[in-house]
Amino acid sequence: MNIQPHFIFAAMLLATPLLQAQQSPPPSANEPAAQEAFLVTLTLKNTDHEKKTTDQSYNLAVMTHADPSNVRTGDRIPLVVGMDGTKNNVQYIDVGTNIDLLNAKRLGALFAVDIRVEVSSAVPETLSKLDPIIRQARYSINPIIPIGKQVTVYSSTDAVTGRKVEIQILVEPIPAA
Numbered sequence: 001m002n003i004q005p006h007f008i009f010a011a012m013l014l015a016t017p018l019l020q021a022q023q024s025p026p027p028s029a030n031e032p033a034a035q036e037a038f039l040v041t042l043t044l045k046n047t048d049h050e051k052k053t054t055d056q057s058y059n060l061a062v063m064t065h066a067d068p069s070n071v072r073t074g075d076r077i078p079l080v081v082g083m084d085g086t087k088n089n090v091q092y093i094d095v096g097t098n099i100d101l102l103n104a105k106r107l108g109a110l111f112a113v114d115i116r117v118e119v120s121s122a123v124p125e126t127l128s129k130l131d132p133i134i135r136q137a138r139y140s141i142n143p144i145i146p147i148g149k150q151v152t153v154y155s156s157t158d159a160v161t162g163r164k165v166e167i168q169i170l171v172e173p174i175p176a177a
Helices: 005-021
Strands: 037-048 051-063 068-083 089-108 110-123 133-141 145-146 151-157 163-173
Touching: 037 089, 051 068, 051 089, 089 151, 110 163, 133 151, 133 163, 145 151
Parallel strands: none
Antiparallel strands: 037 051, 037 163, 068 089, 089 110, 110 133, 110 145, 151 163
């Protein structure tokens, strides 16, 4: 039996679509993106007239395309709000830091993330014997950060008090085990 080369070539052309149909389909836009782990170091720096007053760093492990990463840390401080006979009436106020990292994504050599920071602190009132002043600040920023490089993503100086606030971020990949 002599099979013509043209017949073999034609049979291969007809079989090609059938073979391709059996291969796995390419990933679609509806499939979730691959998750990657990163260590995000967020540093809050406070200075008062160029003199450093506080430097707080927080390390968070973050997964891209996953649920938010959160930090909640602080104290409840008592404040005397009045007297009932000989007994002080005390009210407790929460002070501390709340950090939320949301929508983390890798963009090649860059890292995008939505950052929400809330900071509150009690500062003694020095002009009188009043209760302390409660300072509160909220920041909402959406930086795109180079991976492996510390970047200042927020900086502000109060024109009246001279207090300066900076938020710095360093993002580093966490190697797979």
